[in-house]
Amino acid sequence: MKWFRTVSASLALMLLAGCVSKGAQEAQWIYPPMAVPLQNSVQQEVQIARLTQLLQRQDLSDKVRTKMLNDRGNAYDSVGLQDLARLDFSQSLAIDPKQPDIFNLLGVYYTGVDQHDAAYESFDTALEMNPDDIYALRNRAVALYYGERPELALEDMKALDEKTPNDPFNALWSYIIEYDINPEQAKQQLLNRYSAHNDSWGWTIVALMLDEVSEQQAFTFILEHTHDNQLLAQRLTETYFYLGKRYQMQGQLAHALSLYKLAISMNVYEYVEHRYSFLELERIFKQVRDDKAAAEKAAKQAKEQEEKV
Template sequence: MKWFQTASLCIMLVLTGCSSTTKQSSQWIYPPMAVPLQSTIKQEVQIARLTQLLQRSDLKDEVRAKMFYERGNYYDSVGLRDLARLDFNQSLALEPAQPDIFNLLGVYFTQVGEFDAAYEAFDSTLELDPSNSYAERNRAIALYYGDRIDLAFEDMTKHYQDDPSDPFRALWLYIIQYELDPIEAQQALLARYESKDESWGWVLVALTLDKITEEQAFKAVLTSSRDNTLLAQRLTEVYFYLGKRYQLVGDYANAVSLYKLALSFNVFEYVEHRYSFLELGRIFEEVKAQRLAETNAKKMSESSEKSEVVTQ
């Protein structure tokens, strides 16, 4: 990742309160940060209140199911995903026809690499609610991470065509299409970028296309974020998609650093936070496979050289 000199980003330094290290020739600063989000009093009180209410024995099943769903959402918002998943399953046991829960479970399954279960969950959501655009997008992303690229591209293309003004649909379509044809994916995203509006997400598209620099992207975040929560949310998005950009060109060192930054703000409800864990795992597996292949190739080469010496 590119680090910026203090001289060119003095405004950013003031706004973010970043520290700097001093050197004789130049000064360097840390990347823009936000205070990691913490659970609020409201969230904690609601979890405690719902837990107390669920102990009552006179609740109707439909009311109990709703309470489990609500508490699961609160658990999810503070990063307690296993507890959230448990509550969602208990809610479904009482009231099976809940498309939003199936969608959330599908995302959880995607995160842990249980892709067949994820596909089933998203299919259940779309059967119950065919207009659920979140499940449509999430299923395409799950197909992408499950290496079913053709199906992912088909799903995401339809999802994008339903709303071409959505920059996040354009971004994910590009990410998936890049696996099929990087050049064509770049050209298609450029064409979509030409019809952009003023939505925040198009800044991420511009960053992906190198239409703006990292410095300009960070300035856009800082000038448009009036509170720490929004700053944390937008930095989570910037670092995730910037990490994806580096990852696609094989720059794993920078990609890993950026995904870790995306995780650091505790924006648990954002898919960019959820999938940063998955991306880190994929990079680890890919690097491990590369090193294993290099080691095997080296051993074969050494074995071949020894055989030639013996023959001579």
Template sequence: MNWFRLVGLGVLLILSGCAATTQEQQSGWVYPPMAVPLQPSIQHEVQIARLNQLLLRDDLPDDIRAKMYYERGSYYDSVGLRDLARLDFNQSLNLNPVQPDIFNLLGVYFTQVGEFDAAYEAFDSTLELEPGNQYAERNRAIALYYGGRADLAVEEMTKHYLDDPEDPFRALWLYIIESEQDPEGAREHLLERYQQRTEQWGWVLVAIMLNDVSEEVAFKAVLDGTRDNSVLAQRLTETYFYLAKRYQFAGDYANAIALYKLALSFNVYDYVEHRYSFLELGRIFTEVKARRSTQEQE
């Protein structure tokens, strides 16, 4: 899309060291589809303040205090205060270690910062306490993918996908992980799954990944699908993330970086697409730096 070229132009100059061509400078563009970035609600602020006051009491039973730490940590996480959330989750676990949901969230945090061994342990703890936890299964497979354990990641995500083949997000992540080993085979598998799709929203994202629909048509579907700003922000976060991944697979890092930044811009902190956009940006810059280092040595 024309506006992608403009959004990614600054990054492209950094990556390639080349000036924009005359054609690019003269091309037209429009603003990308956007939503108002989500902001903390007054309810969140009131609840955090209320919990702050309650946690000052010294007569709370440990089980009640553990629940309050978990609740406040969840509010912190929803507004992007992840260090404070992590601190509260650890406080809650110290009082009550039998909380699978907290271990799952901590595993996601560890994945975001590249502490993969700690992430695996956290997800294992969730699954030991709650063997059927689907979120932990998916998140562990994603952590294995980012941690460079492609074989195990494919095995775990395949099992997760087969538990619910109608879930488009399972199909997307299985494709992403399979692409690490066999890009062509992964695309063929995704196309087969797409042909058996249901009417769920997420299959639009699969169509984008397969380039089965134009980006204009895809974004029109997003914008026509809701008038609620929160839902629009969520869907655009997902759309920009998976579109960025498609550009990244194609080696178009300039547009991928621009799109990951757009995915971050809506403040949908509790979506994995927001959480892992930071990680993907770091991977791109690491790869570009390594390529430059190799070129300089040659």
């Protein structure tokens, strides 16, 4: 999900997804459902080249230069060149600092690279300029979660629920954040929200998170209702990320690692689920290193105690 701002699928789509049918009533996944990874288009590359040429002109007004920097920054971001995008957005803010949307974008970038203080500052600035920015509010809650401030994150999520009730992605992040504080209460809250869900696509992921549907049922639903490769890539990116979170919260780190890598593989660069998959991978690797170091230290201390005896 980008936060800034009935019958079976066709044979080609089923093959693309890695699903092999076994009779009319049964299907087994041989490979994980996939979309063709999104590729940079000629139009995107031409846009970047043209804007780069135009930005070399000295006769541009501040207003025009700011817009061009933002346009090129968004173009860079859409092809995965996040550092170049950040530089353009920073230059744009240097010319015109009254741009809450750009502060929100920078906050997402800082969250993804674990620069929590910079992320908080960016989101705070965005919300000071535009208190009704629901994306900045949710993004700040997520940043607070990754910064290990779940209580503050939940305050933002509660404020967000008042502005946009019955949003499945709000429900998912409220659950993820509250799980660190009270797992049983978090699950009950999510069940309550799911019981009043609407037809929005994201509730399928909520059902998957709650085990209300199986993984095969969820992916079958996605494949049967998604006949466009770009939309398929986007939905699979979201699904793999939140399914990875579910396994990670259950302590099944090997499954979580694989799912985060699948979320990354679709190349849906603009989605926070793509960005935060890298962050989750780093957190898992760190946890494994820390656990290994602790185990080695404990073993060493036990050996020393045996030698003393």
